[in-house]
Amino acid sequence: MISNEEILKEVLPNNNNNQEKEAEDSDPLPPITHNEAIDYYDKLKKEALKQRFFSARQTDLNSFINII
Template sequence: MKADILPKIDENEIIMNNNIAQIYSMHIKELEDVQVLIDKLNPENPFNAKEFIQYDNDEITTEMLSNEEILKAVIPNNQKKEIEESLDPLLLITHSEVIEYYDKVILYLKQQKSDFNMKKEELKYVKKLKKRSFKKAFYFCKAN
């Protein structure tokens, strides 16, 4: 007959405690690695690894800048360039160039069929546009 004086030990609890201990030791090792890197930098205001990790949490967040504000800061006179660009006429594209581009688009769509999930009707429409361009090129050549 056993006296049951010692507390019962649950194997799951032992495994869980071992896992927690492993995670903690990995965390300590990572902190040590970070501290070594910080020490190599030799900053003017030294800090420890824990402060480094907590830095993002302590950082005071400010209002996010809009894309326009960022562009204004990065690209000076951006608005003047846009006005100049809008005044530029569109480049003329010849009929033969359009037909060549349609060929490339059709080939691309066939090669990337799975990415675009193209239906046959949609590809036929692009081919129809190419055919119209071909007819216009034919009539243009005939007229000249």
């Protein structure tokens, strides 16, 4: 089992070495314009609604099959 000290060492932000290492390891996201961000948001929203619709349709189909 991991000790509390080890957990706190990893979680607390006062460890400068880890922060610098993580900053070097992570690739920054490419800059995008406000309009691009809105377009991406709209695409994600449409996809989420589509998934919700298909999930609801599958649930209705399952209910119908169970009735028969």
